[in-house]
Structures are given as structure tokens and as C-alpha cells.
Amino acid sequence: xxxxxxxxxxxxxxxxxxxxxxxxxxxxxxxxxxxxxxxxxxxxxxxxxxxxxxxxxxxxxxxxxxxxxxxxxxxxxxxxxxxxxxxxxxxxxxxxxxxxxxxxxxxxxxxxxxxxxxxxxxxxxxxxxxxxxxxxxxxxxxxxxxxxxxxxxxxxxxxxxxxxxxxxxxxxxxxxxxxxxxxxxxxxxxxxxxxxxxxxxxxxxxxxxxxxxxxxxxxxxxxxxxxxxxxxxxxxxxxxxxxxxxxxxxxxxxxxxxxxxxxxxxxxxxxxxxxxxxxxxxxxxxxxxxxxxxxxxxxxxx
Numbered sequence: 001x002x003x004x005x006x007x008x009x010x011x012x013x014x015x016x017x018x019x020x021x022x023x024x025x026x027x028x029x030x031x032x033x034x035x036x037x038x039x040x041x042x043x044x045x046x047x048x049x050x051x052x053x054x055x056x057x058x059x060x061x062x063x064x065x066x067x068x069x070x071x072x073x074x075x076x077x078x079x080x081x082x083x084x085x086x087x088x089x090x091x092x093x094x095x096x097x098x099x100x101x102x103x104x105x106x107x108x109x110x111x112x113x114x115x116x117x118x119x120x121x122x123x124x125x126x127x128x129x130x131x132x133x134x135x136x137x138x139x140x141x142x143x144x145x146x147x148x149x150x151x152x153x154x155x156x157x158x159x160x161x162x163x164x165x166x167x168x169x170x171x172x173x174x175x176x177x178x179x180x181x182x183x184x185x186x187x188x189x190x191x192x193x194x195x196x197x198x199x200x201x202x203x204x205x206x207x208x209x210x211x212x213x214x215x216x217x218x219x220x221x222x223x224x225x226x227x228x229x230x231x232x233x234x235x236x237x238x239x240x241x242x243x244x245x246x247x248x249x250x251x252x253x254x255x256x257x258x259x260x261x262x263x264x265x266x267x268x269x270x271x272x273x274x275x276x277x278x279x280x281x282x283x284x285x286x287x288x289x290x291x292x293x294x295x296x297x298x299x300x301x302x
Contacts, residue, residue, distance in 0.1 A: 001031070007040040011048035017119060018048065025065035027051055043073075050076035055115075098136060102157035103149060110160055125168040126205040129198050133168075137161045137194045158194065165197035169212065172204035182233040183226045185213035187250060189240070195270050196237035199288075203235065219250055223257045233265040238272035247276055251283045258284060 007030075008015045021027040028047055030038040040048075050072035054064045064072065094117050101109040114136075118128045137158065144154035184200045186193050193215040200210045211229055213222060226234050234254065242250070258264045268280055269288040277287040 001039040004038050012052050046076045129201045168201045179209040181231040182208045183211045183231045184235045185217040185222045186215040188218045191215045192239045219253045235267045237270045239270040240272045255283045
């Protein structure tokens with residue numbers, strides 16, 4: 001019999017993922033010791049190995065759990081023979097594989113690789129955002145600037161990453177109704193919303209109900225929305241240099257909104273905000289260096 005750490009290691013999955021497969025899909029049914037520890041049989045480990053192999057082939061775990069056990073065991077034989085497993089590659093190698101798939105405009109391969117890099121559904125949304133999607137988004141942008149990715153490939157890859165971030169945000173937001181609200185937006189003229197989406201995912205994970213407005217939203221619309229939903233915070237992503245007119249307008253409107261209510265916050269992030277951070281901070285507005293920096297004390301308890 002094998003304890004959970006040993007069974008997970010032999011199968012090539014994390015203990016968290018093993019428990020998820022067990023709890024949600026009934027893939028294996030471990031016994032319990034007198035001390036209530038899970039223990040897994042050799043056959044359980046073979047089933048887990050087979051499931052891991054099939055997931056790497058792109059089959060959903062819900063479908064695998066319905067397969068005959070013999071079929072899953074047969075898949076385990078491929079793993080024991082040393083079949084290549086992209087999930088075991090170093091993160092940089094996986095990142096290179098994703099970039100290659102983006103360059104080839106191979107959406108199916110990109111999705112499969114992202115699934116593996118995301119722990120096959122086991123990693124928390126904020127971890128997927130920080131460890132997988134944001135680094136990938138930065139890499140796509142860097143390679144486009146160096147002319148190592150075409151414009152089409154950059155748009156293609158960025159759209160996939162944004163879709164993943166939006167999916168994570170939607171998933172996190174379902175648990176956050178009636179929590180402290182934060183309005184997330186990019187101001188007028190700002191079309192790059194990857195960093196904003198990443199912030200929104202972290203904000204939802206930190207306990208906020210996120211009201212997401214997205215790219216190119218006039219500041220007066222952002223603030224009227226904040227008033228309408230009684231938001232306690234407004235977060236803006238600014239990646240491009242601001243014109244003097246827009247900077248002055250933002251500082252004036254945001255400072256006035258903040259001063260008009262009790263304990264309101266305004267957070268600005270992105271390279272464009274960082275360039276003007278002294279002016280913004282003088283106006284009482286917070287500037288964040290990282291999209292993932294969320295002041296946790298703003299949110300409601302878990």
C-alpha cells in the first residue's frame with residue numbers, strides 16, 4: 001500500500017490533483033488506516049498512471065473516469081515504457097513549445113500545453129495566472145517586439161491567453177457575489193488588457209466582487225459605474241505613456257471620486273502608470289508595480 005505522496009509521485013501528478021480526481025470523479029477509492037491516512041494499492045497507482053497518460057493525450061478527466069479500468073491500465077503501460085511526457089519537461093522547455101505552437105497558429109496544441117502547464121486543473125486560479133499566463137503573455141510581447149513572432153501570431157497567442165484569463169476570472173467571480181466591489185478597467189485609448197485581467201483574477205481570489213469593464217473605457221464611465229454599484233475600489237491598467245491632457249483628467253476625476261466617499265481606494269498599474277507614479281501618489285492614488293499585487297486587506301474574509 002502507498003501513502004498519498006508516494007502514489008502521486010509514482011503517477012506523475014501532485015497530491016492535490018490526485019485528491020481532486022478521487023473526490024470529483026471517483027477515479028480511485030483509497031482505503032484508510034486506523035489513523036485515517038489514505039493508502040493506495042498497486043492497482044490504484046496503475047489507474048492513476050493511466051489517467052495521467054490519457055490526460056496528456058488531451059482527454060478530459062471526466063471522460064477518462066468513465067472508461068473501462070482495463071483501458072486505463074493499458075494506457076499506464078505507455079508511461080512505464082518511458083513515453084515522452086510534456087508535463088515533465090522544464091518550464092522553459094514547455095514555454096518554448098507553446099511559443100512554437102503559437103507561431104504555427106496551432107490552437108489545439110497551445111490549449112493542450114497550457115492545460116499541462118496549469119497542473120491539469122489542479123492549480124489555483126491565481127497561481128495559473130502568475131506562473132503560466134502572465135509569463136507567457138510577456139514572452140509573446142517580447143518576441144513580437146524583437147520580430148521573432150509575426151503580428152498575426154502575436155494577436156493569435158494573446159487572444160488565447162486573454163481567453164484563459166477571462167475564464168479564470170469568470171470562475172473566481174462566481175464565488176464573490178455581494179463581496180466588496182472593485183471596478184476594473186483600462187482608460188480611453190488603452191487597449192492592452194492582459195495585465196488588467198491578471199489583476200482582476202487576483203482581486204477576485206483576494207475576496208472582491210470584480211466589475212470588469214475592460215479596455216478603452218472613458219474615465220467618467222468608469223466612475224459612474226463605481227457609483228452605481230457602490231464600489232469601494234477602482235483599478236486601472238495603463239501600459240502606454242499618457243498625454244498631459246489625459247493624465248490631468250485622470251488625476252482630477254479619480255482624486256475627486258476617492259475623496260467623495262469613505263475609505264475608497266484607487267489603484268493604478270502598468271508601465272504607463274509607473275512612469276507617472278510620483279504625480280499619481282501625490283494625488284493620493286496608489287500605483288502598483290505588478291498586476292498581481294492586490295492589497296488583501298481591502299477584500300472580505302474568505
